[in-house]
Amino acid sequence: MPIVNILVTREGTTPGADRTTTEQKNAVYKGIADLLFDVMGKPREDTTVIFHEHEIEDLGQGGLPLADYRRQHAQGRQTGA
Template identity: 85%
Template sequence: MPIVNILVTREGTSPGADRTTAEQKKAIYKGIADLLFDVMGKPREDTTVIFHEHEIEDLGQGALPLAAYRRERARSRQTAG
């Protein structure tokens, strides 16, 4: 039985959204099950998808809190371009 963990930040993908919608999650569940079936022949009904949403404050990258890392990265892209 395939088990797939999806980890995302709790940020919406459209203006004003603060989390992933139920419709988006439904599409992700279907997409993952379809992909495993198409690529590996795994039955869709045997696929379990676990969706984890985390507050941005709970994540770090590049030895910084995620929000600070993103600001630094954006600043370095602006000065490079």
């Protein structure tokens, strides 16, 4: 039985949204089950998808809080660094 973990930040994908909607999650569940069936022949009914949403404050990257890391890299892209 395939078990797939999806980890995302609790940032909305549309302006003003603060989390992933039920409709978006449902599309992810279906998409993952379809992908595993199409690529590996795994029966859709045997696929379990676990969706984890995390506050951005709970994540770090490059030794920094994620928000700070993103800010630094956004500035670097703007300056061409």
